[in-house]
Amino acid sequence: MSPTSLLKTQKASIVQKDLTCAVETIPVTPPGPGEVLVKNNVVAQNPTDWKSIEWQRIKPGQSTGCDFAGVVAAVGDGVTNVAVGERVAGWCRAGGGDMSSFREYTLIAAHPLIKIPDNVSDEEAATLPLAIATAAVGLRRLTNYPQAAPYNRYVLVWGGSCLYAIQLAHLSSYKVITTASPKNHELVKKYGADVVVDYHAPDAVEQIIKATGKQGGVDVVFDAISEGNSVELSTKSLRANGPRKVGVVLPLKEDELDPSVEYTLILCSLLLGSDVNAFGRYNPRDERDYQFGIEFYEQVAGWLRTGQLKGNPHTVQPGGLAGVQDGLAFMKSGKVRLDTSSSLRDPRPRPHVSGTKLVYRIADTP
Numbered sequence: 001m002s003p004t005s006l007l008k009t010q011k012a013s014i015v016q017k018d019l020t021c022a023v024e025t026i027p028v029t030p031p032g033p034g035e036v037l038v039k040n041n042v043v044a045q046n047p048t049d050w051k052s053i054e055w056q057r058i059k060p061g062q063s064t065g066c067d068f069a070g071v072v073a074a075v076g077d078g079v080t081n082v083a084v085g086e087r088v089a090g091w092c093r094a095g096g097g098d099m100s101s102f103r104e105y106t107l108i109a110a111h112p113l114i115k116i117p118d119n120v121s122d123e124e125a126a127t128l129p130l131a132i133a134t135a136a137v138g139l140r141r142l143t144n145y146p147q148a149a150p151y152n153r154y155v156l157v158w159g160g161s162c163l164y165a166i167q168l169a170h171l172s173s174y175k176v177i178t179t180a181s182p183k184n185h186e187l188v189k190k191y192g193a194d195v196v197v198d199y200h201a202p203d204a205v206e207q208i209i210k211a212t213g214k215q216g217g218v219d220v221v222f223d224a225i226s227e228g229n230s231v232e233l234s235t236k237s238l239r240a241n242g243p244r245k246v247g248v249v250l251p252l253k254e255d256e257l258d259p260s261v262e263y264t265l266i267l268c269s270l271l272l273g274s275d276v277n278a279f280g281r282y283n284p285r286d287e288r289d290y291q292f293g294i295e296f297y298e299q300v301a302g303w304l305r306t307g308q309l310k311g312n313p314h315t316v317q318p319g320g321l322a323g324v325q326d327g328l329a330f331m332k333s334g335k336v337r338l339d340t341s342s343s344l345r346d347p348r349p350r351p352h353v354s355g356t357k358l359v360y361r362i363a364d365t366p
Ligand SMILES: NC(=O)c1ccc[n+]([C@@H]2O[C@H](COP(=O)([O-])OP(=O)(O)OC[C@H]3O[C@@H](n4cnc5c(N)ncnc54)[C@H](OP(=O)(O)O)[C@@H]3O)[C@@H](O)[C@H]2O)c1
Pocket: 046, 047, 048, 051, 130, 131, 134, 158, 159, 160, 161, 162, 179, 180, 181, 182, 184, 199, 224, 225, 227, 228, 229, 230, 248, 249, 250, 266, 267, 268, 269, 336, 338, 344, 353, 354, 355
């Protein structure tokens, strides 16, 4: 499709003055040099989608959403890695302009994109891009990833129900210990966890250490939660004489830090190849991360084709883009805020998105 034959307008989920989202009609912007316009078929939801609105990084009149899967509708000058009609999945850092996924057309840089193999549905593909980027950046910061693990090395993924960190660590031959609610234990094992521990258990740390045998603790921690007392408990799971590295996905307070541990803030946006302002810190573009991301997404497409890697289980939310508001509200309300002064043993956690990714089919939009 040439830019001239593109539709002029599209439906999009737009943030309103009261910070809810509603479907509006907005213009379609044709791709510029180095850009691709993707006609989205399925978009997937992440916690950052509601947080960006709550924290007013995304303002009324703008739209949210990062993950998308669809078909290339048009390419800008100089784009050679994908062609019109090819199926692709990717993600953007929503934040105004045309960059968001909860809309019919997403305008995006041509790199990095995942070419979706024929054996993978758009729903499955949409669950991947942002979450697997986070997992890859995390393992890269904590280990020699993508190099294979040395013999008998343990990664603890605290909060494994998102599944990608487990899968990547397993593919790199790490021994993977993870935490999850009991209902997700079979799921995380199916996706590559060697050992799973219920994080609500009073002796969760002891169970993790016991599982590492004589080693007496894990080598590195990927704390995919980084809230409540996850950092404290996962740090206690490290072995005394190991590399003692903990990767976190949210910024920590100084008083939470153990001076014997090297903490690293994992930022998935580094794979997009631009400067990142996140959590009050400026992170300059790093060409190495960007090039790693391009190669990594090529590898992801290959692993999906051979079945070595699987997308997350997903739940199709009703209403397409019109259903986004309910999905965001559900994810926000189900956020289990854990009291660091007590314990993780909340007997009545609120219903939350668990072991599944919420996705929306654009064609379901009324
Ligand atoms: N820095 C970055 O670049 C980056 C990128 C992506 C995400 N994030 C952040 O990472 C966090 C996790 O995101 P997510 O997409 O994985 O989804 P999520 O919906 O926040 O959490 C996924 C799973 O975590 C488990 N969980 C919740 N609280 C837990 C706790 N205290 N201890 C252990 N497990 C717990 C639950 O597992 P069960 O259902 O098994 O109980 C839940 O299903 C969010 O805060 C998000 O904003 C940061």
